[in-house]
Amino acid sequence: MRTLLIMGAGGSGRTTLAAATALTAARSGTRTLLLGADPEDTLGAALGVATGPAPAAVEPGLTAWRPDAARGFRDGLAALQDRAASALGLLGAARLDPEELTPLPGAGELALLRGLRDAALAEEHDLLVVDLPPAPAALALLALPAELRRYLRRLLPPERQAARALRPVLGRLAGVPLPTEALYEHAARWDLELAAAEAVLTDRNTVVRLVAEPGPAGADAVRATALGLALRGLPVERLAANRVLPEDTPADGWLAGPVAQQRKTLEEWQGVHDVHPVPHLGRDPRGTDDLAALALPGVRPDTAPVEWPVRDRLAEDGVLVWEIPLPGATRDGLDLVRRGDELAVAAGPFRRIVPLPSALRRCTVEGAALREGLLSVRFAPDPRLWPGER
Known part of the structure; x- marks a missing residue:
């Protein structure tokens, strides 16, 4: 399965172009899953079909899904309370009911990572298109699995697990408590889940499509995002230049300035990226007819991986x-x-x-x-x- 990560600054039209890209792929015969993270149904607004916690069929070959961060947080914390029931009882702690739990900051990002992992493991689709959060948050999200795995290895080194059977004896001899069996089991489970998500992000078939509106602000965003992606070793497959104004705009009108800015930025981008101009429809695209009019291309099959030789x-x-x-x-x-x-x-x-x-x-x-x-x-x-x- 190929994975296409759609990334751009807030307001760049990232979600719309993610939907258009997924639609193009599905209509070309590719079984496509469109995965989103926005708690608001911006994907549904673009597609014209409501999306939510259950995968929804948009049309033949195209499924859209927005994992429920609140449900995932409640289920995860409830399971943790069940595993730690004996310890909580000794401490006299009261259990939290699922109805009183609200997701903490970052729950949405973790839900997206789980969705990414689950979609890859299911192997039900040929292409996974992921509408990531705005670029700064997306770059932090892409770094999360590797960083958390590194923290786990430092805090609970795998080589120390060989002494599990001796841990009670060592604890009595040392006079200090040692990590319990349950702690190592939880760490191993977390490491396995994080490794599955990291495997998707580092796979040679995972690429990034940048979305930006040509102009000074868009140019700054592309430079910063491209640097962050290079440091993560993620290749940029294509730069979708969104909302490009017609070249035949009258030179004496108020749009002449924006057109000149766009032309200058596009020339700069074309020297660095494979740029695909996306036309401005004169309105916010809504529904599959508008998305098809954007004419987004399929995934480039020849995107070279980033190498550090x-x-x-x-x-x-x-x-x-x-x-x-x-x-x-x-x-x-x-x-x-x-x-x-x-x-x-x-x-x-x-x-x-x-x-x-x-x-x-x-x-x-x-x-x-x-x-x-x-x-x-x-x-x-x-x-x-x-x-x-x-």
Whole structure:
């Protein structure tokens, strides 16, 4: 199954173009699921068919679904209370009834991740189109599974689970309580669920389609979002330039200025992205006829994955070079910190901690350079760890 993540700033028309893209794919014979996260039924408004917690058939080959964050939060907390019933009883804590629970901030994002995972595991569709939240929240959401898994591994290292049988004895000998069996079981279950969501996001068949309205604000949003996606290693399949005004707009009218701005921005984008102009219909698109008139293309089958190669320059310079593409990054907004076998990379407002490739773990960092959107980090072999010549 292919996964197409639709991403753009708030107000860019992201949800409308997600619906139009899914409709185009379905009408071409691709079994398509359109997944949304907005608690308001903006997807239904665009499609002309109400959507909700139960998958709804829009037309043959197209299903739309908005997971219920409130229901997922209630069910998850109720299950947690059931598993921790004995501990809650010892503490004298009163159970919370499902009727009094309201979802906390972030519940919607977690519901979308679960929906993403469930749709991939079901294997009932050929294409999954995901209408993500506005770009800043979407980038944080895409980072969530990997970051939470990293926290779990640090707090409850898997190698310590080998001592499960000895934990009660060790606890008595040490005189301090040790993590219980249930805690490790919960951590393993969370790790499995997060791993399934992360597998979808990191799959080679997962790509991003950016949506932006050409103009100064849209150009800024595209630059920032493209940098965040590059740091996550997610490839941009296409840039949909939304609400493009007709080229034959009279030069002496009030629209002449916006048309000139759009033309300038489109020329800049075409030098970097595969740009698909989406015409302005003169109204807000509503229903499948309007969505079809937008003529959104299908998913590009030849989108290249983002790669961070390690170049062997030992013979020439005595170093290995890790090349990290970061389009739009600046030296002032760049920061690198090595911590053990991990490298923390910060570019502008975005940050990611990545494990070092095995060869680089036996090296020391010698320096880094940023040129034309490519970060090159130089590593020199550590004589104490690097295999000697025979």
